Amino acid sequence: MKFSYTLLKKLAPVIKSSEQLMEALAFHAFEVEKVDGDVIDIVIPANRYSDAASHYGMAVVVSAILGKKTPELKLPALKSKAQSLNFKVGIDSKKLCPRYSGLYAEINKIGKSPEWMQKILISCGLRPINNIVDVMNYVMLEIGQPLHAFDFDEIESVKSKIQNPKSKNIVVRLAKEGEKIETIDGGKYDLDVNDLVIADEKGALAIAGVKGGKRAEVSLKTKRIIVEAANFDSVSVYKTSRRLNLFTDASARFSHGLAPVLVEKGIKRAAQLLKEVCGARLGDWLDVNYVKPSKTIIKFDVERFNKLTGLSLSEKACLEYLKKLGFQARGKFIEPPAERTDILIFEDLAEEIVNLYGYDRLLSVVPRALLSPSGAEDQIVLKDKIRSILTGFGLSEVYNYSFIGEPDPNLQNKFSLVELVNPIADDKKYLRPSLFPHLTRNIEENFRFYDEVRIFEIGRVFAKASGKNGIASGINEQLSLGIALGLKKGAPFLELKGIVEQMLGQAGLVDYFTKEDGEGRLRLESDHRTLGYLIAKDNKALAEINLDELLQLVVGEKEYRPLPKYPSATRDLSFMVDAEARVAAIQNIIENTSHLLDDADLLDWYEDPKLGPNRKSLTFRLVFQAEDRTLTDEEVDQELGKIVASLKEKFDVELR
Amino acid sequence: MDIQDLRHSFHHEIKGVKDAKTLEGFRIKYLGRKDGELTKILRSLKDLPLAKKRKIGPAANNLRKEIEVALEAKLKELQTTNYKLQTRIDVTMPGKKIPVGHLHPLTLMENRIREIFRGLNFSVVEGPEIETEHYNFDALNIPANHPARDMWDTFWLKLSANGGKFAQPDLRSKSGLGLKTQTNAEKIPRESASSPRVSALLRTHTSPMQIRYMETHRPPFQIIVPGRVFRYEATDASHEINFHQVEGLMVGENINLANFKYIIEEFFRQLFGAGTHIRFRPSYFPFVEPGLEIDILLDRSAEERGLYADQRGKSLRESAWLEVMGAGMVHPNVFRAVGYDSRKVQGFAFGLGIERLAMIKYKIPDIRLFYSGDLRFINQF
Structure with missing residues (x-):
């Protein structure tokens, strides 16, 4: 929010320079975004609009920081009335308008506002209009209370000279269905029955707390005005302002919440300035529906303060700080100024004191806490392990967006996609259901610079929960591991499969199997659960593994197995078989026929027209081993014979 | 022969x-x-x-x-x-190229942060990326229908047509360290105080885990929560729609602001070197009171500092300070939301951006590089 250095210095003469002001604020109150000539841009926290979004409020804060007491605000001694001969105000929605003040004034001269006022308005980003409107805006900047001036002669009951003693000149009510308003800047808005308006007999004159209407706008012809200073319900203004997408200085202030006490300060200051600047003759000030809010009284306990902050200040010192900010202290009982709607509990007082005392004077103290072991969740440990295994295999880690655009219709189940209500772009409409789409793109993009790409990603993927199995409908969030290999020349699927197998082994998954699941696709299963998929796609190969599932299945412990005492015997078995025969099935037979077989590895495979149509050649290296003796050649040959026989039973095997 | x-x-x-x-x-x-x-x-x-x-x-x-x-x-x-x-080969020939995998710089930074906090006896937990208004806002004392909530621009999720009610969770049975990641959003969310129907959103900060952790654990404890968060905002060199934070929370009978200063100074000096300067400034976050922000000044040459200065028109001396963390003492309303007695326990919470620290540490000028998947970038680390 923009402030004028000139006005701040006028209200808080203790300020010596803008550097001093900036430093004071930054280390004891608020962040200062920018200083540019007379303009100082200060970040007002969302809970401080009631007191600090005004030059006077800011002067109070700055003075307290610089060690001075709150400067007095000199306001005229006006008295409000409950009834007036000049005009009448009625409030239909008392809850949404806890205070409404109107001040009647007759204007002597309308025209430009004085230069000093214009300068301050400009510094604060406002455009000078005429002396009436400028006074309204200036008071808002100085006091923090938004004001609005209606041209009294444009109010319907005045204009048409309706002489109904019961009729009100101004009514605060909810808008009627279908009601419309044209604002002073020419904007046209359709109102909703939840929008609060200021109205006359004809219709809405202003959107309460947001913007004034065209109809009773102050113009150069204006002779008589009603100054409005009111307090509106912050939620109501916030909702209306958002729904209409109409954000003004006033709506920002009301949305954050203002103290009703500002209303009288605003009226008094406006009265003073209207006299001074517009030569106004003041009429009655009506103050309606105002119930003074109960005082906030907080007990201040200095021991509790020191326990919370780790400081060791005296009670006297603490109370001094609070008094500088205008807080009243009766013994230990503290009453904040009425504008300080943010001060509700003891901790709020503590913050005020710490801020003024200064964090630079806070010592750092080693915590005294019970020693309890620290740890990391199992899932985090598993992620670390996988990262270290995969980088050990030469894969690099990527991070991708959690969002995707329209998915490939062939690959995704569109119905389970989680869709955003407010996507930021077309290619980010859904939450990613899988790590595949981005990993595939990563490979293609890296092909511009690399012939071989080996990457992985660990991240959350999302799907709508099915609603079956008694689970209430919702969204399923799952931790996923994606591995992707790409070779400009070649097919990396078997390398990928090897990486996955080695990784699972090292991660501690002992019992799993893979199942062919369509062309170029392998399903990874363990304990009757699908753990993930491996996919071969031209010169790319991708795998995705559910780490939530994997975590349930890994066995951390390893156990020693005695080393073989007797030598093993090795035989290479080469044969031709039908090209469609699955190696996994063949290997399965080999491994499950002889109890003396220790290991079987596919040594070599190839397909060649010379082998005959639809034939492929496989060579396995078989290692035989007995725990209790050295195997003889005869025994080994016999076992080999059994294996060959079993193979021939199932496959068209031709030994080479 | x-x-x-x-x-x-x-x-x-x-x-x-x-x-x-x-x-x-x-x-x-x-x-x-x-x-x-x-x-x-x-x-x-x-x-x-x-x-x-x-x-x-x-x-x-x-x-x-x-x-x-x-x-x-x-x-x-x-x-x-x-x-x-x-052995008689030319030893001046280049060594054989051994394929090496690289961890992403954000992982490296997260690992380092975890390592430092583990050394300070903090445990590491994670939480769900999909949240409800209750955990992301209401329980954190961020009022509904108030501009304070606009500090966090939020992505909202469409729920299935048959309503958006989540089952009540049972999170109160934990053994040992009680460290179990909660990732399944459908198990956890509750009805939000502010809206009769639960609305699902992408968490805008890691702070919801303060609530989730305190609901299931008793103090004293000290944890950090690394994780991905989301903001609905335009991307540029320093803003992304998804990025990573680390939340910290230490609660006990007497954990005070001076203790926070110790922990955080220790953290930054281990991360950026013993010559790192740290300063606190007042700030506002609804879930802490007092609330503050932390700036650091690295022990680097002035020239280097200039390169990574904030682009806010501050003087060079000013801009050499880098905003790196928001923090404060946990607000009593937050303790109340999880059923703690705020007269008996107190503690601090903080949040930092992993991207921000990685950008400072590795001198990376643009946050978008982290999500480019470009191996020319990743393989530098």
């Missing part, structure tokens, strides 16, 4: 053999089953008269043994020589 000649020519020729392959050919030449020179002699023995047989026979057999021994010795010698030959 007689035996003596054969012996001579064998010993002469074997000297010239330079490798195992030639040696094998050499063996065949003398001992080959078909046409080996010595084999021929041995084979011809049966056609010789007895006296000659007796004379040549043992001599030929001796020669065979001699040749076999010599061949074996030569083979060993060749193997050793070859090994020696290899």
Whole structure:
């Protein structure tokens, strides 16, 4: 929010320079975004609009920081009335308008506002209009209370000279269905029955707390005005302002919440300035529906303060700080100024004191806490392990967006996609259901610079929960591991499969199997659960593994197995078989026929027209081993014979 | 050729053999089953008269043994020589390129942060990326229908047509350290106080885990929560729609602001070096009171600082300070939301951006590089 250095210095003469002001604020109150000539841009926290979004409020804060007491605000001694001969105000929605003040004034001269006022308005980003409107805006900047001036002669009951003693000149009510308003800047808005308006007999004159209407706008012809200073319900203004997408200085202030006490300060200051600047003759000030809010009284306990902050200040010192900010202290009982709607509990007082005392004077103290072991969740440990295994295999880690655009219709189940209500772009409409789409793109993009790409990603993927199995409908969030290999020349699927197998082994998954699941696709299963998929796609190969599932299945412990005492015997078995025969099935037979077989590895495979149509050649290296003796050649040959026989039973095997 | 000649020519020729392959050919030449020179002699023995047989026979057999021994010795010698030959290579040649995998810089930064906090006795937990208004806002004392909530621009999720009600979770049975990641959004969310129907959103900060953790654990404890968060905002060199934070929370009977200062100074000095300066400034976050922000000043040259300064028109001296963290003492309303007695416990919470720290540490100028998947970038780390 923009402030004028000139006005701040006028209200808080203790300020010596803008550097001093900036430093004071930054280390004891608020962040200062920018200083540019007379303009100082200060970040007002969302809970401080009631007191600090005004030059006077800011002067109070700055003075307290610089060690001075709150400067007095000199306001005229006006008295409000409950009834007036000049005009009448009625409030239909008392809850949404806890205070409404109107001040009647007759204007002597309308025209430009004085230069000093214009300068301050400009510094604060406002455009000078005429002396009436400028006074309204200036008071808002100085006091923090938004004001609005209606041209009294444009109010319907005045204009048409309706002489109904019961009729009100101004009514605060909810808008009627279908009601419309044209604002002073020419904007046209359709109102909703939840929008609060200021109205006359004809219709809405202003959107309460947001913007004034065209109809009773102050113009150069204006002779008589009603100054409005009111307090509106912050939620109501916030909702209306958002729904209409109409954000003004006033709506920002009301949305954050203002103290009703500002209303009288605003009226008094406006009265003073209207006299001074517009030569106004003041009429009655009506103050309606105002119930003074109960005082906030907080007990201040200095021991509790020191326990919370780790400081060791005296009670006297603490109370001094609070008094500088205008807080009243009766013994230990503290009453904040009425504008300080943010001060509700003891901790709020503590913050005020710490801020003024200064964090630079806070010592750092080693915590005294019970020693309890620290740890990391199992899932985090598993992620670390996988990262270290995969980088050990030469894969690099990527991070991708959690969002995707329209998915490939062939690959995704569109119905389970989680869709955003407010996507930021077309290619980010859904939450990613899988790590595949981005990993595939990563490979293609890296092909511009690399012939071989080996990457992985660990991240959350999302799907709508099915609603079956008694689970209430919702969204399923799952931790996923994606591995992707790409070779400009070649097919990396078997390398990928090897990486996955080695990784699972090292991660501690002992019992799993893979199942062919369509062309170029392998399903990874363990304990009757699908753990993930491996996919071969031209010169790319991708795998995705559910780490939530994997975590349930890994066995951390390893156990020693005695080393073989007797030598093993090795035989290479080469044969031709039908090209469609699955190696996994063949290997399965080999491994499950002889109890003396220790290991079987596919040594070599190839397909060649010379082998005959639809034939492929496989060579396995078989290692035989007995725990209790050295195997003889005869025994080994016999076992080999059994294996060959079993193979021939199932496959068209031709030994080479 | 007689035996003596054969012996001579064998010993002469074997000297010239330079490798195992030639040696094998050499063996065949003398001992080959078909046409080996010595084999021929041995084979011809049966056609010789007895006296000659007796004379040549043992001599030929001796020669065979001699040749076999010599061949074996030569083979060993060749193997050793070859090994020696290899060591004679040009050692100034480049080493073989060993394929190396690289961790993402954000992982490296997260690991380092975790390592430092583990050293300070903090445990590491994670939480769900999909949240409800209750955990992301209401329980954190961020009022509904108030501009304070606009500090966090939020992505909202469409729920299935048959309503958006989540089942009530049972999170109160934990054993041991009680460290179990809660990732399944459907198990956890509750009805939000501010809206009758639960609305799902992408968490805008890691702070909801303050609530989730406190709901299921009793103090004293100290945790950090690394994780991905989301903001609905335009991207530029320093803003992303998804990024990573680390939340910190330490709660006990007497954990105070001065303790926070100790922990956080220790953290930044371990992360950026002992010469790092740290300062606190007042700030506002609804879930802490008092609330503050932390700036650091690195022990770098002024020139370097200028490069990574905030672009807010501050003077160079000012802009050398980097905003790195928001923090404060946990607000009593937050303790109330999880059923703690705020008169009996107190503590601090903080949040930092991993991207921000990685950008400072590794001098990365644009946050979008982290999500580019570009190996030219990642393989630098």
